[in-house]
Amino acid sequence: MRSVCMVLILLVNGAALACDGLVVEHAWLRQPPPGSDVAAAYFDARNDGAATLTITAVGSPDFKSAMLHATHVVDGRAVMRPQGDIELAPGAHFVAAPGGAHVMLFEPAKPPTVGDTLTLQLDCRAGEPLRVALPVLRDAPRATPP
Amino acid sequence: MILIAGMAFAAGIGLSWWHNRDTEGAPIDGLLWPDPPAVPEIALTRDDGTPFKLADLRGKWTLMFFGFTHCPDVCPTTLDLLAQVHTVLKKTPPYGTQGQVVFVSVDPERDTPAQLAQYVHYFHKDFIGVTGADSDLKPLTQALGVLFMKVAQGGPDYTVDHSAGIFFIDPAGRLVSVLTPPHTADAVIARFKAVSAFILGKS
Ligand SMILES: [Cu+2]
Numbered sequence: 001m002r003s004v005c006m007v008l009i010l011l012v013n014g015a016a017l018a019c020d021g022l023v024v025e026h027a028w029l030r031q032p033p034p035g036s037d038v039a040a041a042y043f044d045a046r047n048d049g050a051a052t053l054t055i056t057a058v059g060s061p062d063f064k065s066a067m068l069h070a071t072h073v074v075d076g077r078a079v080m081r082p083q084g085d086i087e088l089a090p091g092a093h094f095v096a097a098p099g100g101a102h103v104m105l106f107e108p109a110k111p112p113t114v115g116d117t118l119t120l121q122l123d124c125r126a127g128e129p130l131r132v133a134l135p136v137l138r139d140a141p142r143a144t145p146p
Numbered sequence: 147m148i149l150i151a152g153m154a155f156a157a158g159i160g161l162s163w164w165h166n167r168d169t170e171g172a173p174i175d176g177l178l179w180p181d182p183p184a185v186p187e188i189a190l191t192r193d194d195g196t197p198f199k200l201a202d203l204r205g206k207w208t209l210m211f212f213g214f215t216h217c218p219d220v221c222p223t224t225l226d227l228l229a230q231v232h233t234v235l236k237k238t239p240p241y242g243t244q245g246q247v248v249f250v251s252v253d254p255e256r257d258t259p260a261q262l263a264q265y266v267h268y269f270h271k272d273f274i275g276v277t278g279a280d281s282d283l284k285p286l287t288q289a290l291g292v293l294f295m296k297v298a299q300g301g302p303d304y305t306v307d308h309s310a311g312i313f314f315i316d317p318a319g320r321l322v323s324v325l326t327p328p329h330t331a332d333a334v335i336a337r338f339k340a341v342s343a344f345i346l347g348k349s
Contacts, residue, residue, distance in 0.1 A: 030222055033215070034264040040218035071219050073327050077293055078220040078310035098223040099328055106303075139226045 019124035021049015021090070024132045027120050029105070029112055030098075031136050039063070039112055041103040041120055041134055042096045047088035055086040055094070057123040060134065064107035071099060080104075085125075098140050112136045174323075174340045182320035186285045190250075193263035193275035200319055207245045207342060208315040209334070212292050214253030214306050215265045220327075224310070225249065225269040230331040231338070232270055240342055244317060250286070251277040252294040253306050290321050314338065316345050 027043035041060070047053050059066045070083040083101055086094050096102050103120065112118060113136060120134040190198040209228060213221035228247050235241035249266050251257035254277045257265075262275030277283070287294065294308040312334060314323040323341045325334055 030218070032218065033222060033268040035215050035261040036218065036222075036265065038216055038218040040222075069219070073310055074307075075293070076309055076311050076324075076326055077295075077307050078217075078327070079307045080217075080219065080305050099220060102219045104218055140223070 019053065019122070019127035019130045021047050021051065021053055022055070022088070022122065022124060022130050023048045024120070024122060024130060026141070027132050027134050028137045028141065029118060029120075029134050030140075031112055031114050031138055032108075037107070039105040039108065040069075040098075041105060042098065042140075043103070043120065043132070044096075045086070045088065045094040045122070047090055047092050050090055052087060052089050053127075054125040055088070055122050056125050058103045059121045059123070060103075060105055060119055061121070062109055062112070062118040062134075063105040064109075066103055066105045068096075068101065069104045070101045114138050174337075174344055176323045176325065176337060177341055177344060178320075178322055178324070179344070182316070182322045183289050183291070185289050185315060185319045185321065188278075188286050189282050190276045190278035190286070191259055193259050193266060195259050198274075198276045198278075203315050203319045205244060205317050206315075207241050207317060207338075208248055208313075209246070209338070210248045210250060210290075210313040210315060211311075212250045212252050212287070212294065212308050212313075214251050214308070215257050215261060216253065217306070217308075220310055222269075224312070224327075224329060225266070225273070227329055227331050227334070228312070229270040229273075231334045232272060234331070234335055235338060236272075240346065241338065246274060247272065248274045248276055250283070251275065252283060252287070252292075252308055253277075254279055254283070290324075314341055316342075318349075 023046045025044045029039055029041040032039045058068045068083045069080050072079045088094060116136040118134040119131050121129050121131050123129045185200055185203055187200050192198040211224055232247050235245055251262055257277050262277060266273035266275040290313055292309040294306055296304050296306055298304050310327040312325040312329060313321055316322045322345055325337055
């Protein structure tokens with residue numbers, strides 16, 4: 001009986017692999033300028049699945065810790081604050097771009113340098129985390145508006 | 147947890163005041179005319195450790211931006227953009243011979259002059275980093291209407307909310323325009339050309 005339950009749980013979990021629908025493209029990390037010990041990463045996310053999914057956390061094995069932040073301009077002041085969960089309906093997009101949302105990364109294992117390819121991880125409410133390549137760039141690719 | 151550390155170095159004036167100003171006789175969007183605020187005498191420190199005073203603004207066209215080196219998003223994004231702007235504007239007068247980009251760190255606790263030098267020169271070798279004690283920054287930030295505030299991020303870390311505008315200071319040391327974000331290099335260049343032509347026409 002117990003093993004049957006385990007199998008059922010596995011099946012249910014398997015069916016709820018919500019991160020499966022998550023597509024992340026154009027991920028990149030800005031090479032931190034000298035003297036700066038925090039880094040910011042950007043990406044485009046899209047839900048290609050049939051069900052709503054929720055991104056609950058971001059991280060990288062190349063850094064000690066990470067947080068999803070949003071920069072807002074309030075009365076002309078740039079204000080950086082943690083961003084909550086990101087809920088994506090089927091077909092919905094979320095864009096983290098300079099001057100807006102970003103993954104803030106603290107304490108790199110080694111200083112990120114242009115040419116390195118690191119790893120960005122996104123955790124969803126259900127399912128396996130998604131890991132994508134995170135190239136280190138000097139500046140935003142020109143296609144991304146500043 | 148976000149806690150307001152309560153360290154507000156608020157200038158008396160909000161950043162939105164110039165939107166409401168009497169712009170009669172000011173054909174250029176965002177031009178602070180006819181009463182551009184004057185920068186008072188200042189006693190700040192340049193990234194090479196030497197003093198930075200009002201005299202360092204006189205006779206120059208200055209693009210000024212406020213931030214701090216532990217700012218991973220807005221500061222590098224804006225400084226990269228200012229590097230593009232600086233490179234383009236350097237090709238023609240009046241900026242060509244008299245133009246400068248000044249990055250003012252509002253986090254003197256963490257940003258030493260040496261650290262600022264490394265930081266600003268990463269974006270452009272011509273850039274000037276400037277900082278000073280909170281009490282020394284105040285005359286400048288107050289005159290320009292710049293607001294900044296330390297915000298704890300949990301633990302010893304903190305971030306600094308800061309003005310994201312690009313401030314144009316003319317060779318007479320007057321704040322003649324402020325660009326509000328989101329910035330584009332083309333918009334900064336166009337605004338600079340229009341504002342500098344207007345000011346030169348007046349003098
Ligand atoms: Cu951040």
